Amino acid sequence: xxxxxxxxxxxxxxxxxxxxxxxxxxxxRELSRWNLNVRVLEAGSDVAEGAxxxxxxxxxxxxxxxxxxxxxxxxxxxxxxxxxxCRELRAPFVRNGSLVLAFNDExxxxxxxxxxKAAKNGVPVEILxxxxxxxxxxxxxxxxxxALWAPTGGICCPYELTFRAAENAAANGVEFxxxxxxxxxxxxxDGNGWFVTxxxxxxxxxxxxxxxxxxxxxxxxxxxxxxxYNIEARRGEYxxxxxxxxxxxxxTMFQVPSKMGKGILVSPTVDGTVIVGPTAEDIPDKEDKATxxxxxxxxxxxxxxxxxxxxxxxxxxxxxxxxAHETTVGDFILGEAPDAPMFFNAVGVESPxxxxxxxxxxxxxxxxxxxxxxxxxxxxxxxxxxxxxxxxREMRPDELGELVARDPAYGRVICRCEGVTEGEIRAAxxxxxxxxxxxxxxxxxxxxxxxxxxxFCTPRVIEILAQELGLPPDAFLVSRKTAPxxxxxxxxxxxxxxxxxxxxxxxxxxxxxLAAAIAAKEAGAANVLVLERDDAPGGILQQCIHNGFGLxxxxxxxxxxxxxxxxxxxxxxxxxxLVCGTMVLDVQPMRADSTSCKLPIHVTAxxxxxxxxxxxxxxxxxxxxxxxxxxxxxxxxxxxxxGVYTAGTVQRLVNMDGIMPGRRxxxxxxxxxxxxxxxxxxxxxxxxLACVEIMKKSSGLMRNxxxxxxxxxxxxxxxxxxxxxxxxxxxxxVKVSKVxxxxxxxxxxxxxFDCDTLLLxxxxxxxxxxxxKAGAEIDPATRGPKVTPEMATTLPGVFxxxxxxxxxxxxxxxxxxxxxxxxxxxxxxLSEDAR
Amino acid sequence: MMRMIxxxxxxxxxxxxxxxxxxEIVVKGHSxxxxxxxxxxxxxxxTRMVTxxxxxxxxxxxxxxxxxxxxxxxxxNDVLSALSQTTMQLPVRIGDVIIPDVAGTGVDVVATAxxx
Numbered sequence: 001x002x003x004x005x006x007x008x009x010x011x012x013x014x015x016x017x018x019x020x021x022x023x024x025x026x027x028x029r030e031l032s033r034w035n036l037n038v039r040v041l042e043a044g045s046d047v048a049e050g051a052x053x054x055x056x057x058x059x060x061x062x063x064x065x066x067x068x069x070x071x072x073x074x075x076x077x078x079x080x081x082x083x084x085x086c087r088e089l090r091a092p093f094v095r096n097g098s099l100v101l102a103f104n105d106e107x108x109x110x111x112x113x114x115x116x117k118a119a120k121n122g123v124p125v126e127i128l129x130x131x132x133x134x135x136x137x138x139x140x141x142x143x144x145x146x147a148l149w150a151p152t153g154g155i156c157c158p159y160e161l162t163f164r165a166a167e168n169a170a171a172n173g174v175e176f177x178x179x180x181x182x183x184x185x186x187x188x189x190d191g192n193g194w195f196v197t198x199x200x201x202x203x204x205x206x207x208x209x210x211x212x213x214x215x216x217x218x219x220x221x222x223x224x225x226x227x228x229y230n231i232e233a234r235r236g237e238y239x240x241x242x243x244x245x246x247x248x249x250x251x252t253m254f255q256v257p258s259k260m261g262k263g264i265l266v267s268p269t270v271d272g273t274v275i276v277g278p279t280a281e282d283i284p285d286k287e288d289k290a291t292x293x294x295x296x297x298x299x300x301x302x303x304x305x306x307x308x309x310x311x312x313x314x315x316x317x318x319x320x321x322x323x324a325h326e327t328t329v330g331d332f333i334l335g336e337a338p339d340a341p342m343f344f345n346a347v348g349v350e351s352p353x354x355x356x357x358x359x360x361x362x363x364x365x366x367x368x369x370x371x372x373x374x375x376x377x378x379x380x381x382x383x384x385x386x387x388x389x390x391x392x393r394e395m396r397p398d399e400l401g402e403l404v405a406r407d408p409a410y411g412r413v414i415c416r417c418e419g420v421t422e423g424e425i426r427a428a429x430x431x432x433x434x435x436x437x438x439x440x441x442x443x444x445x446x447x448x449x450x451x452x453x454x455x456f457c458t459p460r461v462i463e464i465l466a467q468e469l470g471l472p473p474d475a476f477l478v479s480r481k482t483a484p485x486x487x488x489x490x491x492x493x494x495x496x497x498x499x500x501x502x503x504x505x506x507x508x509x510x511x512x513x514l515a516a517a518i519a520a521k522e523a524g525a526a527n528v529l530v531l532e533r534d535d536a537p538g539g540i541l542q543q544c545i546h547n548g549f550g551l552x553x554x555x556x557x558x559x560x561x562x563x564x565x566x567x568x569x570x571x572x573x574x575x576x577x578l579v580c581g582t583m584v585l586d587v588q589p590m591r592a593d594s595t596s597c598k599l600p601i602h603v604t605a606x607x608x609x610x611x612x613x614x615x616x617x618x619x620x621x622x623x624x625x626x627x628x629x630x631x632x633x634x635x636x637x638x639x640x641x642x643g644v645y646t647a648g649t650v651q652r653l654v655n656m657d658g659i660m661p662g663r664r665x666x667x668x669x670x671x672x673x674x675x676x677x678x679x680x681x682x683x684x685x686x687x688x689l690a691c692v693e694i695m696k697k698s699s700g701l702m703r704n705x706x707x708x709x710x711x712x713x714x715x716x717x718x719x720x721x722x723x724x725x726x727x728x729x730x731x732x733x734v735k736v737s738k739v740x741x742x743x744x745x746x747x748x749x750x751x752x753f754d755c756d757t758l759l760l761x762x763x764x765x766x767x768x769x770x771x772x773k774a775g776a777e778i779d780p781a782t783r784g785p786k787v788t789p790e791m792a793t794t795l796p797g798v799f800x801x802x803x804x805x806x807x808x809x810x811x812x813x814x815x816x817x818x819x820x821x822x823x824x825x826x827x828x829x830l831s832e833d834a835r
Numbered sequence: 836m837m838r839m840i841x842x843x844x845x846x847x848x849x850x851x852x853x854x855x856x857x858x859e860i861v862v863k864g865h866s867x868x869x870x871x872x873x874x875x876x877x878x879x880x881x882t883r884m885v886t887x888x889x890x891x892x893x894x895x896x897x898x899x900x901x902x903x904x905x906x907x908x909x910x911x912n913d914v915l916s917a918l919s920q921t922t923m924q925l926p927v928r929i930g931d932v933i934i935p936d937v938a939g940t941g942v943d944v945v946a947t948a949x950x951x
């Protein structure tokens with residue numbers, strides 16, 4: 001009776017794959033080529049939630065695995081087929097080669113051992129002398145005396161690889177069940193097959209079970225087999241460096257491996273960033289993915305051995321991953337459990353597990369299908385589909401123009417740091433195994449993965465997710481009916497376009513851009529145009545609903561929207577077109593052609609309605625503003641839960657999207673936006689527990705300290721910083737410590753705050769990607785372009801205004817200086833005419 | 836005696852304000868005349884401009900508003916609760932009165948953005 005009831009209740013399939021990491025998805029994909037019903041159960045809400053999302057992303061050559069082990073066998077096999085597999089799945093792969101550095105004679109000898117291992121494993125390697133090493137990698141430490149070169153090493157994108165494998169598996173009939181944490185596995189009463197129970201009560205039945213549960217795979221095995229395994233979580237912490245560092249190294253730079261692993265590496269990634277890490281530390285808690293102060297210090301110290309000039313100001317994020325290190329066997333444990341028929345294990349798959357995944361997938365599918373006695377599908381029945389969508393950042397301008405004409409959603413940039421459009425995000429959500437979370441969108445599209453770490457795009461991605469998934473209006477994802485407005489090019493623009501070359505083109509319709517455009521027009525420039533990426537003009541002032549603006553300029557106290565409106569109104573009076581929803585992608589400075597005839601500045605921009613468009617102008621004013629320093633740039637240790645936001649992101653959520661992110665708040669940093677948000681959140685019913693500032697005095701205006709903190713008895717803890725962020729899914733608390741004169745935390749001074757939200761207000765960085773691309777010289781002190789008193793950059797005809805030049809305290813001074821830029825740009829354009 | 840930090844400039848003078856035997860308000864610790872005026876005002880009747888949000892019927896985006904002039908600090912909570920009980924219909928223009936004489940302060944709450 002038990003069996004009968006079980007059969008009726010449980011969803012039945014031929015094979016259950018438990019775990020949707022990279023190995024599980026490859027096994028599922030291979031199984032989908034056979035005449036089988038396959039279902040994947042995953043404890044998390046998405047594929048690649050475990051080690052597959054947080055690792056070095058290296059396709060190892062296979063020279064250091066112990067010869068004769070599964071690790072060696074599958075590493076070498078996996079490396080051999082990796083490129084073809086990535087091509088099939090349309091996932092990125094680069095065979096950049098690997099170098100193992102030796103810094104002394106002892107390590108040089110260790111390289112010799114690696115050469116012997118490599119020969120046994122059938123991996124081509126050669127030893128390079130110091131001179132050759134330096135020639136290939138000019139940024140490597142001069143202390144490195146020799147290196148092992150393994151040309152077959154490569155790099156890939158582990159999560160893209162995983163979800164493309166999952167998409168292809170799903171295209172061939174594999175079903176995925178998420179949030180399905182397996183708590184029990186028992187054999188069917190008649191001995192044929194298995195019943196699997198999940199934490200939420202769901203039951204599944206199958207003839208065979210494949211255990212690919214990563215860090216928890218020992219627990220699943222131990223439920224059914226007398227051969228017990230033990231997995232320890234071996235944590236690795238990493239730092240990620242900005243795309244500015246692209247090209248620093250061409251190969252993956254290893255150090256001589258130890259018994260704990262392959263040591264701290266420095267490697268390019270397929271995304272153009274540089275990855276640094278990992279540490280190797282056995283920890284008792286299999287869920288503890290926090291980064292630590294000590295761990296990050298180790299990463300820095302280890303990386304500096306390879307790369308002495310490691311630039312810490314280029315760190316965009318830090319993270320940690322857990323390796324599933326099996327302690328009894330110490331190798332990949334693959335195959336049917338000896339005392340549990342039809343229960344297959346892939347246990348202890350740590351590094352080189354990513355490299356091995358495609359090979360393990362094939363091998364496992366052969367084993368399982370042989371035992372089940374099933375046949376292969378006819379090859380022409382097997383779909384090659386991987387739910388691919390166009391990646392606009394990789395497209396040529398003409399391709400992009402055609403795409404946007406077909407689907408305007410590909411013309412609306414959501415993540416400006418990585419150039420990810422609405423079309424890509426919608427495609428990622430609509431895929432077979434589509435994104436359901438902010439992280440899911442991030443890993444599938446890179447939206448939110450760039451240098452601002454989601455500071456600008458998070459509210460916009462939430463909006464798209466809510467729309468696509470039709471979510472109920474709960475705490476965070478409230479929007480269901482407010483469709484994003486796409487204003488696109490205005491009719492005023494079309495009239496202007498007929499004129500050909502503009503006098504002054506302004507990039508950005510925030511306070512700086514508006515003031516510059518108005519001043520240019522008033523100074524006699526006839527054709528002035530403003531391009532704005534947001535759906536409305538006003539820039540960041542739209543969300544600054546507090547008062548305190550305009551005391552100097554207008555001698556009265558205005559709110560942000562009121563201050564902006566005075567300029568918007570004036571621009572309209574002057575008939576200056578403000579073209580919204582338009583993202584500038586490129587500024588091509590003025591140059592002489594072969595006839596030494598001057599060509600105007602070319603500005604390439606994209607909008608949903610207008611597609612890709614090239615504007616020509618005699619002069620340009622850069623007014624793109626600034627962005628906030630994200631958490632990653634601060635290197636705060638701890639977990640990476642939801643509930644950590646930059647102050648400006650929360651300002652937008654609360655003031656424009658009507659969303660309250662939390663109820664108990666700690667603020668790190670005492671910048672003005674943080675202070676303002678302390679008061680706003682208090683007004684909105686939250687309890688702000690403290691504002692924590694590492695320096696000896698607040699970086700915000702005195703007025704804001706008094707009127708935003710003191711008025712509401714919110715403590716300002718000077719010379720303190722956040723030393724730990726707690727909480728797995730969502731922030732549950734933070735630890736705050738006093739710091740010494742070197743800003744190092746003082747042990748024994750820790751305080752704990754129970755909170756659900758951590759706000760960061762730790763400074764602003766001028767947003768100068770366009771400026772840099774255009775070739776203007778950057779001032780390292782301000783991080784903005786070098787400018788003359790007339791606000792001219794080092795490029796002829798290119799001027800700059802506002803926070804793109806340097807971070808201002810008061811908008812009044814932004815307007816004043818922007819007017820200088822606008823007048824200078826007008827004068828330049830008029831002088832060009834005279835010539 | 837009241838201690839406070841003057842907010843007129845980044846210098847942030849620490850003021851001590853008290854009433855002397857003649858009943859006059861005396862400010863100490865200031866560096867300029869603005870400090871005296873600030874100290875006296877904060878001592879006698881500290882006021883703040885309140886900015887906030889009100890709901891808009893049928894829309895997710897709230898409407899930003901402010902008190903037209905500053906209100907006594909003690910009235911801030913009453914102003915906020917009046918805002919939370921208000922729902923507006925669009926369109927609204929900058930300067931439109933949203934709540935006249937909010938919380939008996941004699942001050943109007945006005946819109947600070949154009950919406951709809």
